[in-house]
Amino acid sequence: MAPRVQTRVSNSLLPYLTSTSSISSLPSSSSSQCFSRQFSVTAAPQTKLRRQMFEWLSTEGAELKHHIPGETNYVTRIKDGPMSATRPFPNNPNFVSESILSEELRNEVYNRVVEEKKSVRAVSMDLGIDMKRIAAVVRLVELEKRQREQGKHLALPYARAIHEMVPTTPLAEAGERQTYHEPINDLPAHPLTGAQIFYPVSESRPFNRVEAGRVFSSAPALEQHEAAEISHPSDLAEKVIENPKIIGWVGKGKNAREILQPADVRIPHPHMVALERDRMAHPNERRAVAERQTQRLERQDAAEQQRRDRAQARREKKLQTFTPEKSRFEYRIRETTYTEQTTGSDGRAPWAAGRRYGVPHRDRTRGEVKIPTRVEA
């Protein structure tokens, strides 16, 4: 469509433009705006809605033109006052804008994890930040530090403006209690628990979350004496953290999967349940309870560290690196074994290392799904 250039239109626009320019705080004269309008190629249709918009901008909306640092600048503020500081959409009161970490808080996270070498779990519990977010913060602060070292430009004015305009979680002053940034013990629904199962149980048998998990993953019920050992599902959590191999498996070959554990085991901070139960059992022994919790955490961290070290040692034992002097590259030589077990009886098993002979490449076959279709939850 050819652009319509009509001087008449811009003339008809004149009253509106002057009306907006008179209320706008910009120190531009009406004549200059009119002049700039003449360069516009498309004719702006003057509708009722457009007129109303300009009216609104000049009256009610004028106070949103400049944000107040430290406060949100949402439309809802006009109608509902400062009470609705976290609800940006007037017609959707269910949407609440979540706060972000303040600069001080994220630096504190980095300090505690990297400088003070505290465990992610402990920092998450102290500051009320999800463990995944802690990990992300550490990575990103690390990245920022490196970029500063390299003398790269950072979008600091942008960051500052954003931090002024969205709600933030501040770092508590010394002696104050830190406000929790988010719920830290949330657990996504496991797909196995979606099934509706009719499972008759005799009244004489106790049936708790541990048993329910076994039913969901179609594992046989626990023996009576095994079930009797578990007084509360959260007891299992500590055992599993110290030795994850005690979780049994069901199914064979490709379909083998771990037995679904109760939520008490799968939540990010199972020790918080233990702490709460301890508090309930001994309401008058606060110090002893706190001490037990510290010991519990230390024990779990030590067990995890030990496991990680073992895995690293195992990996390094199999991996030999060679760095030639005059090369740009490093060679990583991994010790492997090609046996019947690792390559299959005919030497062509799909999981065998290396490319196989006589096995068609199906990577370009129609309908071949290359992205993973299953995530181990």
Add this chain to the structure above:
Amino acid sequence: MVLRIRLARFGNKHNPFFNIIVAQARSARGAKPLEVIGTYNPIPKRPTNLYNENADARPYKEIALDSSRAKYWLGVGAQPSDPVWKLMGMAGLVAPKPTTHDKA
């Protein structure tokens, strides 16, 4: 006939990947070998240099090798080809391949 330990090229165009194989010297590159004893990926991979300790790490090339089988085949007289000699020299299975500089 001579046994050779050599590379067999797999992978698509511009995307080479090698199996380290034991085969009769006169057999074709793509023929089924006596045995596959390893793999070599000549496309360098970049280490995740998110942490400072890895910041100046070199790109690396991956080799997988069954050293016990390699030793066996070397013991019965299999001769590594030049590229495999280079790789096995790095793994410490044979004396390193002399460079042109060493020979001169």
